[in-house]
Amino acid sequence: MKDGEIKVFCPEEISAMVLTKMKETAEAFLGKKIKDDVVTVPGNLIHKHWQATKDAGIIAGPNVARIINEPTAAAIAYGLDKKVFEVLATNGDTHLGGEDFDQRIMEYFIKFIKKKHGKDISTGNRAL
Incomplete structure (x- = not known):
C-alpha cells in the first residue's frame, strides 16, 4: 500500500x-540456481485448481516441469532411491495434510504485512 x-x-x-x-x-x-520446479497440490483439487497452480507458476517465472498431487509426492520421496516411478492410481483421505503448512504460510504473511505496511490483519476474518 x-x-x-x-x-x-x-x-x-x-x-x-x-x-x-x-x-x-x-x-x-x-x-x-534451480531451473525446473515440481509443484505439489492437495489430492482433492479439481482440474481448474491444477490450472490455477500452473498459472501461478507462469506468473512466478520458474519453469514448472510437473504438477503432482501430494500423496504421489510422498510416495516418490519415500522411494527416491528407486529412480523410476509409474503411478497407476492414488487413493486415500483427500482432506488429510497441508493444514500445518497453510497455518505457517498464513502466520508468515500476517507478520510480513504487519512489518511492511504496519497493518495487523490477524483479526480480520475477511483477510484470513
Whole structure:
C-alpha cells in the first residue's frame, strides 16, 4: 500500500509469491540456481485448481516441469532411491495434510504485512 492505495491480488498472484519465496529459499539452502520446479497440490483439487497452480507458476517465472498431487509426492520421496516411478492410481483421505503448512504460510504473511505496511490483519476474518 502506498498513499492509501489498496492492492488486490488474485489467488494465482498470491500462489506465485509463495512459489517465488519457496524457490529462493531452496536455492539459498542448496547454494545453486534451480531451473525446473515440481509443484505439489492437495489430492482433492479439481482440474481448474491444477490450472490455477500452473498459472501461478507462469506468473512466478520458474519453469514448472510437473504438477503432482501430494500423496504421489510422498510416495516418490519415500522411494527416491528407486529412480523410476509409474503411478497407476492414488487413493486415500483427500482432506488429510497441508493444514500445518497453510497455518505457517498464513502466520508468515500476517507478520510480513504487519512489518511492511504496519497493518495487523490477524483479526480480520475477511483477510484470513
